Amino acid sequence: MPKIRSFAPGWLNRPAPGHRLFEQPVDDSKLPASLAYTKKWKSGPRRTIAHRGTEVFVAVGKQIRWGDLVHLKETWESKPSRSGRTQRQDTEDSFEVFDEEAAAGNSQPGVGEGYRTIKTPVADDIRQLVMSPQQDFLAVLTSHTVHICILPDSSHLHASDSTPFKPKFWTLGPTTHVTSRSAVVSAVWHPLGVNGSALVTVTEDAVVRVWELSTSDRWTFDSPTLAVDLKRLADGTSLDQDFSVSTSATNKVFSPDSFDMEVAAACFPARSSGGWSSMTLWIAMVGGDVYALCPLLPQRWAPPPTLIPSLSVSIVSRVGATEDDPEVSAEAKVLAQQQLEWMSDLDNQEPKLVEVPFSDFPAEVYARPSRPGTVPRLQGPFQFEVNPDDEQDDEVELKDIYVIGEKINTADLMMGEDDELDASDEDRNGLSLTVVCLLSTSGQVKICLDVNGVEAKWLPPRNRLRTRLFTAPSTPPSLLTFQTFDTVKPVELTTDSWPMFSEDVTSRYAFYVTHPAGINHVSLAPWVFRLESELQGESEAGAQFRIDLLVQGRGSSSDRIYEQPAGQNALAAALAMSDPDLGHFVLSATLHDPVALFFDTPEREDSPAREDSPQLIEVGEHAQPPVVWEPRPLFHPSEALDQNCGLPAWLEHLKTGRRRPVIQQEVRLSIATLEVFTEGHRLVSTEVFDLNNAVAELFRKCEALQSELQEQIIKANEVKQRIDTISGTESGDDEPVSEDMLIKGRLRAAKQRQHELSKRMDNLRKKLGKATSRELSDKEKAWMGEVQALEHSIMPEEEGRLSSPSKAKQTWERFEEIKALRDALFSQADQLQKKSGEAIGHEGAASPARNLKIPADIRKAKVAQVMSLLERETALVDAVKSRLERLSVG
Template identity: 35%
Template sequence: MPMIRGHTPGWLSRPSPGFELFSSSENNAPPTNGSRPPAQLPFAPQKNIAYRGTEVFVAVGSKIRWADLAPLKDGAPKQSFGASTDHRSYDSSNGSEDDTSNISGDNYKTLKIQLPGPITQLSMSPQGVYLAVSTSHTVHVLILPELNSLQDQKTLDTVKMRAPQLGHVIHVRENASLASLVWHPLGPSDSALVTVSKDSVVRLWELNGNDKSSFDQPTLAIDLKKLASATTQGNHQFAPSTKLGVFKGFSIDSVEMAVASACFGGKGVAGEYPWASMTLWVAMTCGDIYALCPLLPTKWSPALGQIDLLSTLMETKEVGSADDEMQSGKAADVLKGQQQFMKGIHGAEPAVSVHAGFGPVEIYGRPKHPGSIPKLQGPFQYSDDDDWDGDLTDLYVMDLQTRAHYEEGLQSEDGSDFDEEEQDEDPLSTSLVWVLSSGSQLHLYLSLEGVQAEWLPPSSRENISNHEIPGLALVETIQLSPDQDNAPVVLPTFVPDAFLGHTFFVNHGCGISYVSAKSFVRGLKAELADPEDAGAAFRLNVFLEDTKIHIEHPVPIAPDQRASDSSIGSGCIVLYDDYLGYMLLTTVTGYPTSLTFDSPSWTLDEGESGSLAESYQPQVRASYQQPAEFFQATELQKLTSDNKQGSYRIRGGREEIRLSPATLEVMTEAHRILSSETYRLGIAAADLFRRCKRLQDEFQVQIEHVEDVRERIDSITGEDEDDYGEEEALFGKSKIEKRIQVAYSRQDELHERHKTLREKLAKLGALDMSDKEKAFGKEIRGLEETVLGSGEEEDEAATKCLLQRLQEVKRIAADLVVQAKEVAEGDDVVQMGGAVKVPRNMREERVSLVMDKLERNTAMVDMTAERLESLRLQMS
C-alpha cells in the first residue's frame, strides 16, 4: 500500500465547510440504553459518494450536495452553515431567486431534484457527462453542466438540476428493486447505461440529452431467467414482462437468480483483452456467476486497437480449427458466430463523431448477425468446498492487462509509448474475479480460459445440456472483519482504484481494507506466457499455493464506534489530483474521514514496501475529531417548548413550581433527558481525557527513545568516557580518530599474537623421519648429483658422463638389432626343417615385444642426442 502521509486535514474537519459537506443535517442521538436497533440489510450496496475530477457529489438522504474540493482546501473565508441565517434558492426554470441572504456560493451547493425516497447509489459516467442517481426502485440521470457553470458566483446555494427519470413505467415501486448501475465502457460520449434489477432483468439505455424519448424505453432488455432456459435464438422470447403490479408467484429462479451485483470485465482501454469490455458479469446472491458476451449498444466506440486484436484472435482460431480435425460442434458454432460478428464490423463504415471534450470518435453500428442478444454463459462452476459466509454482495472483475492511470502517456527508455509496446504482446484472456460476501469475506477466483463471444444456435440441432460448463479456480479466501459478530450490518462493496493497476479498496462493516494483486498478476502473467508446456499445470498450482494477496487495513473502526449502522460510511472514493494529491475519502460515524497517500508514481511494490516498513515505519495518527455529542441540541428545548405536558402547563419555568403528579412527571422526564445527555457528554469527555493521557505516555516514550539515541551517539563520539590522560582534552573528530587509532593498534597486536601462536603449534606438531624416508632421500640426492652435477665446475665431467652413457645406449641398441635379425632367421630355418613347430600367435607376440623395446631405445637415443646438443650450445 502507498505510504500514508496524513489523515483527515483541517479543511475537512469541524467547523469548516468541507466538514458540513459530508455530515448529515440531522443530528440523531444514539439510543439511550446503548443497544443497537434491529439491523436490516439494504436492498443493494450503498454508494453515496461520486466525483468528477476535483468535484465531489455527496448524497444525504434524498438530496445531493456538490462542491469543488480545490477551493475548500484553499481555506478562503466562508460562512458557517451552522449559523442561524436565511438561505436563498435558485430556480433555473424561471430564473427567479429569493435574495434573503448574502451567500457567495463558494461553499457546497445542493442540487435540487425530485426523488421519491433516499438515494442509494450515485454512479458517474466515465467522462463526467451524466450522473446516475438511484433510489431503491427508481433511476434519475443528472445532465451535469460544466464546472465553471456550477462555480459561477451568480449561482446560489440551491441549484435546480435537469434530471429526467429513467423508465417512467419500468423502474418504479411496483417492479423489482435495483441491484446495479453500470456505465458501458464502449458507449460513445457516455451515452450507454446498463441497469440490472433484482429480478434478473438487464436493460441497456442509450441516452441523448436532447431527446427525452431516449429516457423512456431501453434499446435492449433481457430477462436472464428466460435466457438461461432458452435453447435457440429468438429475441422476442427474452423480453421481460411490462405489466405493472402483476403477482408473478414463487419460483426457484426468483431465489437462485436474484441479482446481487454486476460489472463489466474491462475498462475499454487499449491493450486489454478485446472481449473483456464487451462482457457483462452478473453475480447472484446465492453465489452463482454468469456472463453476457458481447453486450453492445446499437452504436459503440471501440478502444484503440481493439478491432485489430479481435481480427488477430479470429485468424488464430481459424488456423487452429483448420488443423483440429476433432473440433466439436459447439466450437464450430461459436467460431461461425464470431466470424459473422467480425464480418459485420469489417463491412460497416464507421462514422466519425466530434463531441465537446471528446475529440473525434469512431462510432460503429452493432452487427445484426448473429444477433443482438448473446448467450448467457454460466453458472460458472467452482469448488464445492468454498465456505461462503452469508450472501454474495458485490462483484469486481479485473483484466490482467489493466495498467495504472499515471502510466498512461508515459514513454519507455527508447521513446516509444507503453501502449504501443503492450499492443505488440498478445493479450491474455485470463481474468481475476473478486467476490464479496455479507460476512466480509473476500474470494478471488481465476478464469483461465476467459469469456469470449457466444450466441445461441439458430436451431435446436444440438443438445445444449451436454455443453461443458465453464469453471472458476479458487485462489484465496480472505476474512476482512475478524470480529464479525460485533460488526454493523453493512453490505461490503468494492471501491476501484483507477490510479494504481490491480489494486482496490473494500468498504465493509469494520473499516476499509486495501487489497493489491500487483505481485500476483506479475507472476501469473510470467507463468502463462511461459512457452514450455511440460509441467505447466504443476507450476501453476505451485504458484497459486505459494503466492498470497497483499492486504492492509488503513481505516479500522474501533469497536466502540460500531454501535450504529452508520459507523462506516455508505460511500467511498479514491481520487488523485495534482493539487489535492492521492487521497481516500469516506465517511465514518456520519463525518468525513480521509487518508492522503504518496504519489502513485512513487509507490513501491509489496516486497519493497515491506522491507522499507521494517526499517522505517512512521506512526501517523488521525487528528482528534470532536464527538457529535458536543454539538447535539438538548431535548429539553422540545420539552419546554410544548405548551402542554399531560394536564400540566409549562411556561418556561417562570411560574412557581407546585407539587403535583404533573410536576413530578415533568421532573422525571427532564431527569431522564439530562441523565442520558450528561452520560453521553461524560463518555465523550472521558475519551478526550484518555487521549490526553495516552499522548503524555507516548511523549514519555519518545523522550526515552531520544535519551537512548543520545547515549548511543555519545558512545560513538566518546563523550561518555573520560579523556585519554592527555594534557589537552579531545573533542568531536579528534576523539573519534583517537579511538580508531587505538582500535588499529589493538588489531595489529592481536595479529602478532596469532602469528606467534601459529608458529608454536607448527613446531609442536612436527615428527622425526624414519630410516626408510632418510634412505630414500639420500638416494634422490645421489641421483640428482649423477644427472645434474653438484656445481658449475663439474659441468665438463657431467658432459663426459653423458657421452659415455650415450655410447653405451647405442651399443645396446645395435646388439638388440642383431639379435632380432638372428631370431627372425632362426624362425625361418625351423619352419623349413620342420623339426620344431612354433605357434603363429606366439611368434607374433615375441616379435611385437622386440619391436616395442627397439622403439623405446630409439626414442631414448634421440632424446639423449638432443640433450647433448643443447649442452654443447650452452657451453659454447
C-alpha cells in the same frame, strides 16, 4: 499496503467549511434526540461520494453537496487566524472566516466560493452517485429511481452565489424505474459507449437495460435501446425467442428463479482490458451465483484501437482450428461460425469518426452487429473449483463484485509487424486471465480466476435445434477459487451490513473494501506477476500444478487502514484520489463526518519490477527514518451530544393533547398520571442513556489521549538523545564536545586503526614469505631471465663477466659512444673558435679597413641549430640516466 501519513486534515474538520460537505441537512439536525435516532440508513450500497478531478460530489439525504478540495484547502490554510469569533470579508475569491455564532443562525449552507448545494428532484434519500467516463453526466440513484444530472462547467459552480445550484436533471425511465417496480441495484456506465453516454442499469429482478443518452433527444431517457430479462434468457433455447421485459407490473407469478436470480451487483471490467472483457457484464446474485453476459453492446459503440484487430485474430484462428478437426463438437463449430459472422458484420461496416473531448484523435463508432443476434447467451451459473481443504459456506450472500480484465496480448496482435503497438505499460503488464472478486455479507473476499476465458456466445438458431439434441451437453463454465480471506471479524458483523468494493488509483490489481467496521486495502500484486511468469514459462509439470503451488504460497495482502468503533454509522464507499496539490488519499464519510486517509507518494504496482527481492526490501526498510509518531484517526464525539432535547417538545405536546388536564391539576394516583410519567421516563431515560454512553466514550478517549501523549513524549526524548549524541551536545558531567571535534576524533581514530591494520598486514606478509620456501615456477624463472637481460643491456659488464654474443650494441655502449662524440664535438668547437679569433686579429692588424661581415639572420640560425642539437643530446642523456636509475632501484 500504502503507508498512512495522516488522517482527516484541519480543512475537512469542524469548523472548516470543508466539513459542511458531509453534515446532515438543517431540518434533520434540529430533530430531537428521540426522533433523530429513528432515522437510520436502510440496508443497501452506499456510494455517496463521486469526484471530477479535485471536485467532489457528496450526497447527503436528498441533497448533493459540491466542493473543490483544492480551493477548500488553500482557503483554509491561508487564513491568518481561525480562532476569532468576529466575521470579516477577505478577497472575493476566498471564504469568510467561520463564525460559530453566526453559523448557528445561518439556515442556508453553502455560502462562499468552492462549496455549493445542488438541488435534486429525488423523492427519497440518495444511495449512489456514479460519474460518467467523460465526467459530464452524474447518475443519481435512490432505491428505485435513477436521475441523470447534466454537470455544468466548473466555472459555473465556482461562481460566488449563496443560493443552491439547480442543474438540468433527467429522469431515467420515468415509467420503468419507479417505486412500484423492482429496486435498482447497479448502474454502470458502459466502457465502450460513445463518449461515455451509455448507461447499463440492473434491477433486483434480474433485468438488464441499456440506455444510450443524448441531451438533444428526450426519448433516449424514456426508453432503453435494449432490455433483457435474464430469467427468460436462462431458460432460452434459440435466438428467435423473445427475451424482452414484461410490461405488466401486476401480473407476477411464482418462479424459483425469483429467489435464485436475485441480483446483488453487476460490473464491467476496464475499457483497456483485452479480449472480450470490455463488453462482458458480470452479474453477482445474492444466493452466490455468478453469471456473465457477453457481448453486451449499445447500438452505437466506440471500441479502443486494439480491440477489433485482436478479436479478429482470435476468431480467425479459432475457426481455422475447429473447421477441420473431427474431434471438435458440433456446438463448438456453431459457436465459431457465429463469432465469424459477428466479425464479418463489423468488417462490412464503415466506421464513423466522432470527436472525443480532451483528445486529439477522433473515435471510430460502429453499429452493434445484428448477426447472429443482439441478445447474447447467458453464461452461468459458474461453478467454483475449490481445493479439498477449502471450506465453502452454502448460505453465503453476495453483496458486490469487482472484475479485473485480462491484459492486452500485444505479442499475438503484432506478430510479423515491424511497428510496435501504441499501448501503455499498465495495459501491457498484468495477468493474461480475468480476475473475479466476490464480496459477501460477512466481509469475505473470494478471489477467482477465469482460466477458460469468457467469450462471446449466442443461443443456436432454430434450425440447429434438431442437431443440438444429439450432442452431448456442454460442461458448465467454471471459476478457479484462488484465495479466500476475511476482512471483518465475527464480532464486527451486523445484520444490515453491505460491504462494497472500490478501485484504487495506483494499481489495477489493488482495491479497497468498505464495511461497517472500517476500510481494508487489498493488493493482488504479491502473486499476479509471479503467476503470469509461470503461465508464460515452459514447464513439464503443467499450469495446473504451478497454480496450486502459487495458491499455497504467498497470497493477496489485506490490511485494515481505517477502523471505527462498533455501533457507528455506516461508511460510504471509499473513494481513492491522487492529485499533485492534495496528494494520494482515500475519502469516505459517515452520516455526519468525513473520513480521510492521506498516504505517502504512491508507487505503481503494475510492473514486474516489483517482484519480491530481499535486497530491495532490505534497502527500502533501512532507508526509512525512525518512526517518531504514529498517525491516529480523528475522534468524532457522539451525535447525542449535539442533539436537541426532546423534553420541551414533549411538554408542549402534552399541553395541547388529551392529557392537558393532568398537567394543570395536582398529581393524583391515576392511570392517566401513570401513563404520563411512564412516557416521560421513557423519553428521559433514552436520552440520558445515550448521553451517558457519549460521555463515557469521551472520557475513555481522554484517558487514552493521556497515555498516547506520554508515549509521544518518550519517543520525542529518545529522538532528542540521538540528536544530542550525534551533535555532541548531550548533557553530562564532562564538558560538551563540539560537532567539529567529534568528527575530527572519529577521523583520527579511523586513521589510527587503518595504520595498525596496514602494519599488521606487512608483518603477516613478511612471516608468510619466510615460512614458504618453495621453488620458482617456470613463469617466474622466465621473468627473472628477462630482468637480467634487461639489466645487462643497460648496465656495463662487471669484470670477469663475458659480454653478450649479440652483434647489436648494448644501451650502455651507445651511451658511452654518445658521450665520446659529445666531448669530441666540444673540443673541435673550441679549436675552431680559437682559430677564428686569431685570424681576425691578424687581419685587423695588417689591414684595418678590411672587416669580415656575416649576416645576423644566418648567424642566429646557425646558433639556434647548434643549441637545438645540444638540447636534444642533453635530453637523451638525461632520459637514459633516469631510466638506469629506475632500473637499478627496482
